[in-house]
Amino acid sequence: xxxxxxxxxxxxxxxxxxxxxxxxxxxxxxxxxxxxxxxxxxxxxxxxxxxxxxxxxxxxxxxxxxxxxxxxxxxxxxxxxxxxxxxxxxxxxxxxxxxxxxxxxxxxxxxxxxxxxxxxxxxxxxxxxxxxxxxxxxxxxxxxxxxxxxxxxxxxxxxxxxxxxxxxxxxxxxxxxxxxxxxxxxxxxxxxxxxxxxxxxxxxxxxxxxxxxxxxxxxxxxxxxxxxxxxxxxxxxxxxxxxxxxxxxxxx
Amino acid sequence: xxxxxxxxxxxxxxxxxxxxxxxxxxxxxxxxxxxxxxxxxxxxxxxxxxxxxxxxxxxxxxxxxxxxxxxxxxxxxxxxxxxxxxxxxxxxxxxxxxxxxxxxxxxxxxxxxxxxxxxxxxxxxxxxxxx
Numbered sequence: 001x002x003x004x005x006x007x008x009x010x011x012x013x014x015x016x017x018x019x020x021x022x023x024x025x026x027x028x029x030x031x032x033x034x035x036x037x038x039x040x041x042x043x044x045x046x047x048x049x050x051x052x053x054x055x056x057x058x059x060x061x062x063x064x065x066x067x068x069x070x071x072x073x074x075x076x077x078x079x080x081x082x083x084x085x086x087x088x089x090x091x092x093x094x095x096x097x098x099x100x101x102x103x104x105x106x107x108x109x110x111x112x113x114x115x116x117x118x119x120x121x122x123x124x125x126x127x128x129x130x131x132x133x134x135x136x137x138x139x140x141x142x143x144x145x146x147x148x149x150x151x152x153x154x155x156x157x158x159x160x161x162x163x164x165x166x167x168x169x170x171x172x173x174x175x176x177x178x179x180x181x182x183x184x185x186x187x188x189x190x191x192x193x194x195x196x197x198x199x200x201x202x203x204x205x206x207x208x209x210x211x212x213x214x215x216x217x218x219x220x221x222x223x224x225x226x227x228x229x230x231x232x233x234x235x236x237x238x239x240x241x242x243x244x245x246x247x248x249x250x251x252x
Numbered sequence: 253x254x255x256x257x258x259x260x261x262x263x264x265x266x267x268x269x270x271x272x273x274x275x276x277x278x279x280x281x282x283x284x285x286x287x288x289x290x291x292x293x294x295x296x297x298x299x300x301x302x303x304x305x306x307x308x309x310x311x312x313x314x315x316x317x318x319x320x321x322x323x324x325x326x327x328x329x330x331x332x333x334x335x336x337x338x339x340x341x342x343x344x345x346x347x348x349x350x351x352x353x354x355x356x357x358x359x360x361x362x363x364x365x366x367x368x369x370x371x372x373x374x375x376x377x378x379x380x381x382x383x
Contacts, residue, residue: 123286127286132285133285133286133288134285134286135280135283135284135285135286136276136279136280136284136286136289137280139286147277148277151273151276151277151280154276155269155272155273197348198347198348201347212347215355216347216351216352216355217347217351219355221287222287222290223287233286233287240294241294244294245301247347248298248301
């Protein structure tokens, strides 16, 4: 049975077990998507346990969402266990593995990691207070650090290896469900015309496409985009950079 | 304040973070906002990404009152001039390097050298990004 045979509104009313059955037995990817969205609050709750480990909470949530996706994929319909129960160790395991194996792409002093983790909230608070984007000097004063340390912490944040777009949906084990939900990766053709990045947009997940459209077509500042998509300004900045980088790579 | 800073860097991705840090330090001296800093870093990063992975590129910064002018080049041409054309401003007008630059800096332009390479000029004004 095809995805379109089940309207989204109907899926939303179904119990987890029925959605799991539809996904595993009927290949209803919409059911899987509904399950992911339904249990993202669980992922957020679990991710919060690691909020003070020197990495942005949003990045940890993305990692945890992979654990959720794996739990849905591996779920055995013959077992009498709730999906949330089954998913919890999968989500925690994924987060722990991430901290152990991937972590910081370069060796970064812990103090800088922690400074980077505090940066996002500070920038948002100052932006709200000042009614404009804060300067590095203002961020540094709020964090009681030097401008150089602030810049370094910003930079190590961009070197932190989250589940980047460059990982790509082809790497099945590491695919980020938040980035692949709703994406249409089929039919992408290599573009030889580097004047136009447009064709490479189709290779991005829907959220990244939406962010790029908001930034470069509608001209919205990062902070407004962050509000609309529910991410921090720093995270939006990282996604824009990575998306543009990934698009350029597609054209090479 | 009116200061000039010049540097020459290898066109090697491993130096990308170094360039970002230096640009950050320069922008910090001009007391720009965080998003302005991010914008200028992104503009330079995208230009360097177009320049390939071999050779060197020169970056010249001129700090004035509330503005930073940057010159990047020479960059290998190979279609770059087309990519830098003024973007179609209409919705759905296409995502081009020109559109990216037009968004993140206040003005930009380019010229071709006698060797056929491209020199790109960027101008970023402070305080244009409100919350």
